[in-house]
Amino acid sequence: MELLDAQKIQLFFIFAVPGMIALYVRAQFLDGKIPDFKVGLATYVAISLIYHAIWFLIAPGMYAVKVVSANGCEKVGWVFIEFIGPAILGVVSGINVRKQWLRKFLAKFGLTTVHPVASAWDWKFSGVPESWVLVVLKDGKQWGGVLSEKSFISSTSKERDIFIEKVYEIKKSGKWVGRDSGVLITHQQIQTIEFWPKG
Known part of the structure; x- marks a missing residue:
């Protein structure tokens, strides 16, 4: 045995x-x-x-x-x-x-394969560099911010939440006003997220 x-x-x-x-x-x-x-x-x-x-x-x-x-x-x-x-x-x-x-x-040979990453969320956030982000919520409110090393993006499919370490309130004029805070946004609230490089 x-x-x-x-x-x-x-x-x-x-x-x-x-x-x-x-x-x-x-x-x-x-x-x-x-x-x-x-x-x-x-x-x-x-x-x-x-x-x-x-x-x-x-x-x-x-x-x-x-x-x-x-x-x-x-x-x-x-x-x-x-x-x-x-x-x-x-x-x-x-x-x-x-x-x-x-x-x-x-x-190059006209061949395609199934992408190994299950969702666009996982693909984008698996290697996102330090970026400016604009999160538009379902109620129309917008949060601008910096997505960096102290930010957090959920990797579980049950809760696609995002924590932005440095946020800016966006005024009706379009001006970004810095705040001394971060923001946690749950997936139920998110409509779109826009990214651009922080340079």
């Missing part, structure tokens, strides 16, 4: 963990969400298999090594393959989504 449990753990680490790590790290560049384990297991395994297939071509000798009898260098190699490598893959994948390298490359 103990041997079977050890085998199950080893199989889990080989066939699921790299995919989980890669997707978790990638998610930190996007909306921070990864699939629930039961729902995402097939995805984790698929990514892990592709990942190990690539490593098998690069270092086939590592796959002939038994972890329990491995020497120090081989154990370090397996730690890299199982944990550090997937994290690097996740970083590269996350940056790829943000910069849209693969989509731009495929577009």
Whole structure:
């Protein structure tokens, strides 16, 4: 029974963990969400298999090594393959989504793919630089402000709220009057948000 449990753990680490790590790290560049384990297991395994297939071509000798009898260098190699490598893959994948390298490359051949980010909210706020913003509420009121490092944008689909750290009240004349305060605006109130670079 103990041997079977050890085998199950080893199989889990080989066939699921790299995919989980890669997707978790990638998610930190996007909306921070990864699939629930039961729902995402097939995805984790698929990514892990592709990942190990690539490593098998690069270092086939590592796959002939038994972890329990491995020497120090081989154990370090397996730690890299199982944990550090997937994290690097996740970083590269996350940056790829943000910069849209693969989509731009495929577009040159007339090919398009489904966008990996679920909503425009998540896509825009996953990498927005310091910006001026103009938020128009459903009741017609407008808030101008600075969206910067002390601001906060919700990443949960249930509550799309936004905290603007520095706000300006917009007078009827169109003049922006600075206030010594921030403002929290809930998603039910928001009609539109306009952005432009803060320079």
